[in-house]
Amino acid sequence: MKLRAETLRVYTAVHSWVGLVAGFALFVAFYAGAITMFHHELPVWQSSAVDAQPESIADAQRLLDEMLARHEGARTHLGLGFPGAESAQASAWWLDTQGVWQFSTLDTLQGSPVPPTSSLAELVNLLHYSLGIPMVGTWLMGVVSLLYGLALVTGVVIHLPKLAKDLFALRPGRNLKRFWQDAHNVIGVLSLPAHVMFAVTGAVLCLAFVLIPLLNPLVYDGKLMAAVPAAMDTAPVVAASGEPAAMQPLAQWHERSVAIAREHGIEDFEPAYLKLQHGGDANAVVEITGETSRALGALGSVAFDAVSGEVLAVQLQGARDANHATLQATYALHFGEFGNHVVQWLYFLLGLAGAFLFYSGNLLWIESRRKRRAIEQGRSSRVMARATVGVCIGVCVAISASFVAAQLAPMLGLDSTAAERWACFGAWALCALWAALRAPSRAVRELLWLAALVTLAIPLAHGIASGWWLWKAAVAGHWVLVTVDAMAIALAAGFVALARASARRAREGDPNSVWADPLPAR
């Protein structure tokens, strides 16, 4: 395909500017997102609660009754996760009267703003969707998703004339720019479908609720607000009657949801959580969401009257409308919650490959501005190199540090949630400072070695804190623990390889670059 030279020039400029602005945030989102693929495993790993017997439905009933009795906010709206394979304990969540989400289990009936055993998974997820910035972080990541989409379109257009011919070309040699360009292109093209999907679903997840107030008057004639609940939830919105009434027991709801699913031809409906409106009121409505295998958008839900059990609405696989099918597919595609563990590991690799894409983009930016005949490089190259090392390798150190803190904090009598956050953001800030002060060629390999060490400390800290050393967990067949430790060891090995490659490049590569060791003073 022929492109006008002008289009090519403009798109190249747009691609590199968008990459410059959004690349750092995208690196963090992809690295943290890859680890977030293990968000079901992380709470188990954090608490080592592998031997815990799952609570019974009677325990869940007790939690439900306690929540309704204790918390005013929970009487308006209460979420409750059934005890099961995912979490041995039943958990509850509600919006308190100040508008803050609270979480409880039978051990923490008063509620806390962070789910107690999954603080580590929450932190990594927070970095993924908001960089850890409260409130505006999510909107910022929404804008970053849009810029990412723009970078994908412009990137493909620039590369289009050579896309097929150069697909499997990876040309190492003296021309480093071409090598990085080849690597950047092949990863970008081969994972393009996933990238397109992440850009679109990421923007939807971050921005949909921000844009609704804007779209409402603009294109929906002010009638959008009234239409949203029916499009997104299963249960109809009802008003409380003010009359108290005895609700059916939780066990009966559980059975009822399975029976309704079976009537709709779904044999393996496994209730995961429920949402209860106006608990204890005569108009109480319960919505039960459950998982079904062999479906994209594995979650389906049924809503019924919590007092009489009369069915109010059904959104199950094969029996749901376009809104719910699209919504569930959006979630499932973004979170990789379909298929089996192969999909989970595939998403993990796609996440790391994406992180590499943005890192190599920054390297290309520096390489294409390199002064080929001078040791001293331009200011912009040096700043970019420092920022890339400090932010990107810094966040790798930071996340690993939070894992180590999660294991060691309870041993030292510290609050785990606070310790993880201090370790994470503290380590990140120190890495950025280190990268700002040292020559980039030195900082990159020092921080990579640091990342390798801290990441390797993850299975050690877990062994020390819980006694579940990797081999012990493997022999006992606790694959969830093995998975997290193995992921850490694999990442540490990757950091070692990168550190060695950086050291080699600094010693033996072209000296006219920010990545070469400064020559000894003469």
Next chain:
Amino acid sequence: MWGRATAGALAGFVLAAALVGLVGRLWPGPWQATLVPGMVALFPLWIGIAAAAFRFGSGLRAWAWIGGSAVVTLGALWLLQATGWVA
């Protein structure tokens, strides 16, 4: 560059939103039935228009074409809503 970038980001958003609204209203069945698919389609449309905006020769041209299309599309949507021709 900034003229074309803002044309894609701002006028492009209005055009994408108006297109989603118009297609949703003309689609068989109530417009509420395609809300979420419309919301998902909005983002690739917006990104596509923003990318296309850079193909115009100048910011002024980009604003004229994209802004003009947005006004026409939005006008058609509002006309349908006001007259109730399509429920």
